[in-house]
Amino acid sequence: MRRKLSMFLLVSMLVLLAACNGKEETKEVPKAIEVKLDVPETAEVNSKVEMKAVVTQGDEKVADADEVEFEIWEEGKKEESNTIKAKNNGDGSYEAQTKFEHNGLFTVQVHVTARDMHTMPKKSVTVGEGIKDGEEKHEHENEANGEHAHTEGFAMHFAALENVQVERETELSVHLQKDNKPLEKAKVRYEIWNDSKLEKHEWIDADESAAGEYKAKHNFTEAGNYKIQIHVENDEGLHEHEEHQIEVKK
Template sequence: MKKIIAIISISMFVFMLAACNSSKNNSSDNGIPEMLEVVLEIQDTADVNADIPFKATVTQGNEKVSDADEVEFEVWEEGKKDESEMIEAINNKDGTYSAIKAFDHDGVFTVQVHVTARGLHTMPKKSVTVGKGVIEEHAHNDHEQGEHEHGHHSEDFNMHFMKPETIEKGKETEFVVHLQDHNQPLEHARVRFEIWNDDISDKHEWVDASETKTGEYGGSHAFDEIGIYKIKIHVQNDEGLHEHEEYEIEVK
């Protein structure tokens, strides 16, 4: 009997030790969860109308993350970010997430993967040149326009606005945006939501956002009227970063 109890005790000890080691793999020495690491794999060039595979490998510490809450690939043509397309990724259950996309004309396209997992968010991006790419003059004009619109623009800055699925008149709506710079969550930024509808009023409402998590900012607003509104997200920090992106939302 004593032998059986000893065997059970040893087994439980080994199990608890394994669980403890597993927990440590996902946390740093000070107990803070380790950052998500995402490797985005996309070919540099492709032919028009050819299928292009997208692949994102997600890890946290030494562990492959196969239980991400959401993985989407956002795709847009250079200079046309406001016309981007979202493609839901397939979870291969091995820490990798994939999708396929074909482009029907020449151009340079950006592919950005948005990964939300274990309370963290990251969004690396890469570009692919399709066919002959773009005409140099067109690319140069787009670059100048981008500098004019964004001011102190950082090529490594990324913004992901979590557009609400439904917005109802008279109800508080929570707006959330994830910010990243140089592949790291952007902390301690000053973020404001500018909201207006020219058909209703020439007044612009301003909502100050607060940092709810590392690199995540949120604020709420209630709309008095239904209609199509513009929302512009302004981002600044003490290092001179000054970015903004504009979106369209509908209030019902």
């Protein structure tokens, strides 16, 4: 009798464990956040321009985003970009204003971090007369001389570094996207060098901490101006890079 009871209890426990495991396997994966970026295709010089981003997750409006910022730069001058923090309207929409001081072609990219996800769609804005023929030729000459233009649909956002100090661990973080979706399973390396010691370059492999987010840690041993070049590759033949400059203080 006791033997039969023991067998019954053992079988019951196995069935219960199997049921629990089944529930874990069927756990739903959170839906990705989506962002609708609303900016005009054309704008007048020195006129007020409204920028709006509507953030959703499935059918739900996301009103609790951790960070929403609009990054703006002129064609060929991303290193001189300007960032504007968006106002949260409390209904899933986030807004900001800007103005453009001269003719040209500009890019507006919104960076949204919400619910442990990051996305960064972008659009172009033609201001005034846009790019003249001579200016457009100059842009192509820059690319021919080695200035890198990203693959269509690819986007890279390097988290700004502030108050970097010698011998203090610094976290390097970059978000990558392809066709407005996180670029996963890429090989990302940070190349770092001091402007005063061009012969010495350090290479650091980054780990993918979340979908499309790649992080690494580094200690700077000397004060000075440094360059950080981010190299991105994947199995589909993508090969991208982008350079940033930071100051390290004592």
